[in-house]
Amino acid sequence: MPAVPAKSISTGVIALLIVGGLLSTFYQIQPEEMGVVLRFGRYVRTTEPGLRAKLPLIETVIKVPVQRQLKHEFGFRTVEAGVRSQFSARQFADEAVMLTGDLNVAVVEWIVQYRVSDPIQYLFKVRNLDDTFRAMNEAVMREVVGDRTVTEVLTVGRQDIETSVQQQLQVLAGQYEMGITVEQVVLQDVNPPDPVKPSxxxxxxxxxxxxxxxxxxxxxxxxxxxxxxx
CATH class of the missing domain: 1.20.5 (Single alpha-helices involved in coiled-coils or other helix-helix interfaces)
Structure with missing residues (x-):
């Protein structure tokens, strides 16, 4: 087997380094995203959609979906979305069981829909933002449900509950500088507990x-x- 010239090896290594450098320099931001560029872990700038460049090795990019509607589900989870969506609620009952103002129990399943309005706050102001936001949702929903009778919760008061929770969540998100806009709270299903549902x-x-x-x-x-x- 003939020996490979050292010059050829050097040329190949240089070519690989150049290709690697180019691949780590350029990146694509999708239309629904914004790029947050970090240099040695510190924020330096944000970038708009399109083909962008960064310093290789010393800069990294986090892509944030600012135009996409995000959501959290409470009391259930969507197993398979589609024309006939499938849901699972058995493992998440603790999120949904709530005490009403007249000391009755209601099972409340809901969705909160939101968008990222400030990528910098969203990434860096609150540690474990998803967990914090979920805990905030549960606390606000329990407070709002606890101010109403079981009849209001199960029947005529649903829209009022949705509006009240959405407004309170937005105030708290602003106070904690979460960088999100709470667009909608939807009560997916509200029922009495299974043992008393027939009555x-x-x-x-x-x-x-x-x-x-x-x-x-x-x-x-x-x-x-x-x-x-x-």
Whole structure:
């Protein structure tokens, strides 16, 4: 086997170094992202979408999805998203079981949707931001649910709960400089606990039937009395 000339080896090594340097210099930021450039672990600049360059070896880039809507799920997790999404709630019941203001229990499953508004705050202001934000969500939801009756939580008060939680989360996120905008809180499912759900359904059906009978009686009254008086 013929010996490889030392010059060829040197040329190959240099070529590899050049290619490696180019690969570590240029990077791509997608349209929904912003790049946060660190030099020796310290923030130096942010970069917009497109093909960008950095100093090889001494600079690194963290890509932050500023245009993408992010979410956290509470009381359940999406196992498979699609036309017929599959959900799992058994392992996450502790997140959902809450005490209402009239000392009843409700099982509240919800989603919070948010976007990154300040990549620097999002990355560096709060340690373990995801865990902190989840704990904040649970605390706020329990406080809001605890200020309402079980009837409000399960029926007429859902939209008010969503709005109140969203507003309080945004205030806290601003105070802690999390760099996020809380866009929406959605109550995915709200129910009484399984052992009392049949009884609650019976009461709810009875109330609906009562309301229907009242409406029918009023309609009949409005139809008969004017003719009798006329």
């Amino acid at each position: 609650w359904d019976e009461v709810n059906q009875a109330q609906q039937q009562r309301d229907r009978l009242i409406d029918e009686a009023r309609a009949e009254y409005n139809a008969i009395i004017p003719r009798a008086c006329g």
